[in-house]
Amino acid sequence: MTIPEKPLLNTTETWELINLTEDSHPIHLHLVRFQILDRRPFDTFNYFSSNAVRYTGPAVPPDPGELGWKDTARADPGIVTRIIVPFQGYAGRYVWHCHILEHEDNEMMRPFEVLPAAVASIQKHPVLSSHGLLHAQTSVSASAMR
Numbered sequence: 001m002t003i004p005e006k007p008l009l010n011t012t013e014t015w016e017l018i019n020l021t022e023d024s025h026p027i028h029l030h031l032v033r034f035q036i037l038d039r040r041p042f043d044t045f046n047y048f049s050s051n052a053v054r055y056t057g058p059a060v061p062p063d064p065g066e067l068g069w070k071d072t073a074r075a076d077p078g079i080v081t082r083i084i085v086p087f088q089g090y091a092g093r094y095v096w097h098c099h100i101l102e103h104e105d106n107e108m109m110r111p112f113e114v115l116p117a118a119v120a121s122i123q124k125h126p127v128l129s130s131h132g133l134l135h136a137q138t139s140v141s142a143s144a145m146r
């Protein structure tokens with residue numbers, strides 16, 4: 001299994017959780033804590049047809065009760081939820097998944113691998129400091145909901 005999410009230890013990434021389903025998903029990341037940046041509606045039909053995010057409204061900041069450090073964020077349908085994640089502590093393989101048990105059992109359980117700096121420096125492809133999770137989210141959503 002290839003692991004698309006390979007953040008570098010002691011770096012911070014912005015992840016975009018693109019929800020193509022019709023359900024809200026509480027997305028949980030192991031190991032780390034993160035903050036919710038914003039949520040922004042997009043055209044899901046356009047995404048399915050052209051694989052590109054076309055926003056249909058302004059970004060909305062998180063609810064007052066969602067400020068601060070989180071290990072779980074609500075990803076609503078038809079919304080791009082952006083989270084900012086410092087990868088600190090330990091290198092190694094961890095998982096991120098939906099907290100709804102049936103979803104977790106239905107492929108909404110994905111690995112990510114935190115790379116130590118020494119390993120990352122010899123990688124052929126540089127790890128971007130900020131990237132979307134289009135690939136991961138697309139397969140999570142599509143396969144889980146088919």
Ligand SMILES: [Cu+2]
Binds near residue numbers: 023098099100104108
């Ligand atoms: Cu779910």
